[in-house]
Amino acid sequence: MQITIPPDPPPIQESFKITDFESAETCKQCHPNHYEEWSGSMHAYALKDPVWFALHSKEQTHFQENENFDLGQFCIMCHSPIAFLTNTIPDPASLTLESSSELSSQIREGVTCSSCHAVTYASPTTNVNSNEGTLDGIEYFFHTDTVNHIKYGPIEDPIASSYHQSEFNPLYRESEYCMGCHNLTIDGIGAEMTFDEWSGTAYQAMGFECQTCHMESYSGYAVDINIEPDAPFRDNLHRHNFAGIDQTLTDFGEEDAQAEAIYQLLSTAADIAIVSEVPQYVYESDTLLVQVGITNNAGHNLPTGVTFSRQLWLEVLVNSGENTFYRSGHLNNNKDLYDFYIDPLEEEDPDLIIFNTVLYDAEGDSGLRNVSVERMAYMSDYTIPTNGSKIVTYEIPIPENMSNSLKFSARLRFRALPPFFLRELVPGADETKLTIFDLDSISIEIPIIQD
Numbered sequence: 001m002q003i004t005i006p007p008d009p010p011p012i013q014e015s016f017k018i019t020d021f022e023s024a025e026t027c028k029q030c031h032p033n034h035y036e037e038w039s040g041s042m043h044a045y046a047l048k049d050p051v052w053f054a055l056h057s058k059e060q061t062h063f064q065e066n067e068n069f070d071l072g073q074f075c076i077m078c079h080s081p082i083a084f085l086t087n088t089i090p091d092p093a094s095l096t097l098e099s100s101s102e103l104s105s106q107i108r109e110g111v112t113c114s115s116c117h118a119v120t121y122a123s124p125t126t127n128v129n130s131n132e133g134t135l136d137g138i139e140y141f142f143h144t145d146t147v148n149h150i151k152y153g154p155i156e157d158p159i160a161s162s163y164h165q166s167e168f169n170p171l172y173r174e175s176e177y178c179m180g181c182h183n184l185t186i187d188g189i190g191a192e193m194t195f196d197e198w199s200g201t202a203y204q205a206m207g208f209e210c211q212t213c214h215m216e217s218y219s220g221y222a223v224d225i226n227i228e229p230d231a232p233f234r235d236n237l238h239r240h241n242f243a244g245i246d247q248t249l250t251d252f253g254e255e256d257a258q259a260e261a262i263y264q265l266l267s268t269a270a271d272i273a274i275v276s277e278v279p280q281y282v283y284e285s286d287t288l289l290v291q292v293g294i295t296n297n298a299g300h301n302l303p304t305g306v307t308f309s310r311q312l313w314l315e316v317l318v319n320s321g322e323n324t325f326y327r328s329g330h331l332n333n334n335k336d337l338y339d340f341y342i343d344p345l346e347e348e349d350p351d352l353i354i355f356n357t358v359l360y361d362a363e364g365d366s367g368l369r370n371v372s373v374e375r376m377a378y379m380s381d382y383t384i385p386t387n388g389s390k391i392v393t394y395e396i397p398i399p400e401n402m403s404n405s406l407k408f409s410a411r412l413r414f415r416a417l418p419p420f421f422l423r424e425l426v427p428g429a430d431e432t433k434l435t436i437f438d439l440d441s442i443s444i445e446i447p448i449i450q451d
């Protein structure tokens with residue numbers, strides 16, 4: 001098949017049918033590595049996630065009962081662009097995980113190969129406005145071609161393929177490519193603003209695009225050379241596992257590879273250090289003062305995106321011998337933190353430090369249980385900004401009759417969801433798959449002087 005220079009400007013297509021797009025299974029035979037990595041990613045899981053279905057149903061019900069307009073395809077538009085563009089799910093309110101099994105595979109594949117590689121121009125930030133009576137306002141610029149099966153991508157000199165025409169598009173190397181789905185405002189309020197958090201920072205200035213950290217480059221063949229023997233060895237291919245923090249909760253395949261990619265990414269995410277002067281010794285019955293500094297090394301806020309459902313927190317333990325005389329950020333028997341949902345009176349863990357956001361609605365109700373992002377009135381933000389750090393001060397009374405020294409240790413811990421929220425949304429879900437990742441840890445020992 002002929003390789004052509006991209007028509008300048010690429011055409012803008014107004015209407016789409018499902019057959020304009022292929023299932024990822026079509027790409028698998030020639031691009032087995034891309035397929036394998038993508039198949040364990042959250043992009044592949046975006047319309048298979050039981051948490052998504054539960055939240056979606058909850059919000060649809062809320063809108064039907066309480067608001068004077070429809071939620072429409074709001075939750076579908078980023079999670080399955082093909083379903084949105086082809087209007088395949090005319091009654092989103094009745095969609096369930098079970099009924100979704102009847103949808104065609106392109107749609108159930110969520111953010112899939114054939115939609116991502118049909119992109120011709122960047123989608124702008126998605127600004128939805130409830131006064132307009134609908135929330136499904138993403139703008140996609142895709143071009144498909146059922147004869148030549150054109151695929152756009154980052155390779156400047158692609159070889160001809162027996163299946164599809166390839167077109168180079170430099171947009172694929174830029175953060176703008178990710179913007180439409182990863183930058184969302186609702187009635188003018190920033191809701192999930194990963195692109196803006198990155199834009200204008202030193203990361204952008206140094207050429208660290210989203211792809212630099214989330215689509216690591218490697219050398220190899222872009223295609224299976226048994227099928228395409230003329231394919232050249234290339235030194236700038238890109239991983240497609242899109243690791244972040246989130247993991248699949250169902251049996252989805254590629255779990256170990258995905259977990260490994262998350263560990264690797266998170267090992268770069270943040271540092272913690274003791275930033276106050278460490279005393280040479282302390283006295284019994286004194287107060288130990290320790291300041292812990294947390295530095296964000298990610299290309300955006302830490303956490304970013306759906307910050308209201310993330311848990312990033314400091315666990316601090318102070319021991320003397322076998323005796324733990326201070327703790328914060330510890331878990332209860334259900335593996336939940338003593339945050340304001342579990343410990344509203346702050347009795348069990350008054351010092352808990354958790355970096356996330358809290359949503360409030362117009363009535364002042366707050367939290368994950370009551371408010372969802374598309375009907376928030378404001379958001380309070382305790383995330384760590386890009387290139388920023390936070391300092392947390394602990395003042396810890398030292399009891400009497402301790403052994404000769406104390407050990408102060410701190411860990412920065414991170415997980416996608418609080419277990420209580422998962423239990424409420426998806427009864428019976430496998431909570432053991434909700435991994436806690438430790439981003440960094442530190443400890444110091446200080447001698448205790450008996451009075």
Ligand code: HEC
Binds near residue numbers: 022024114157
């Ligand atoms: C019959 C084999 C075959 C199939 C099937 C196939 N491709 Fe390709 N694809 C190729 C070859 C060959 C290249 C060029 C590789 C090179 O030059 O290194 C390529 C290149 C690409 C590129 C890079 C284009 C560029 O210029 O950057 C993308 C993107 C792509 N394919 C996506 C897909 C998607 C999505 C599917 C499934 C819908 C698919 N391919 C199915 C053979 C195939």
Ligand code: HEC
Binds near residue numbers: 195209212268297303
């Ligand atoms: C300098 C490297 C770097 C760059 C650049 C970067 N990221 Fe990240 N990203 C990370 C790290 C490290 C994490 C894990 C820590 C975290 O959640 O922030 C992460 C996490 C994420 C997550 C999951 C986060 C969560 O907290 O729920 C998303 C989504 C994401 N990034 C998207 C993007 C997008 C979109 C861009 C471009 C606008 C981008 N990233 C640019 C390093 C980077």
Ligand code: HEC
Binds near residue numbers: 038239
């Ligand atoms: C979220 C959108 C997205 C999805 C989903 C996606 N890709 Fe890509 N793909 C990209 C981007 C962006 C690049 C270019 C990265 C860069 O150059 O920095 C790329 C690059 C490629 C390339 C060029 C070679 C390389 O590794 O750079 C091929 C081939 C490709 N993708 C195939 C696939 C196939 C096959 C699938 C499905 C199994 C897939 N992609 C799914 C966005 C996506």
Ligand code: HEC
Binds near residue numbers: 049081179
């Ligand atoms: C068509 C919309 C769309 C585009 C384009 C898109 N994403 Fe995503 N992305 C999503 C959705 C939806 C999810 C969450 C899926 C889920 O968890 O159910 C997601 C999840 C992710 C995650 C995992 C987050 C986590 O918490 O673990 C990362 C990392 C990510 N995207 C990076 C990127 C990067 C980098 C690009 C650009 C190269 C990009 N995405 C382009 C829609 C998109």
Ligand code: HEC
Binds near residue numbers: 075
């Ligand atoms: C503007 C695009 C967009 C819209 C609209 C959208 N999402 Fe997402 N969603 C994303 C992206 C991007 C991520 C991954 C971001 C991250 O990990 O930080 C995500 C992640 C998720 C997750 C997985 C995160 C988790 O909590 O573990 C769920 C569940 C989810 N979305 C549900 C919904 C529901 C329900 C709606 C409608 C009320 C919705 N989304 C609307 C883009 C969108």
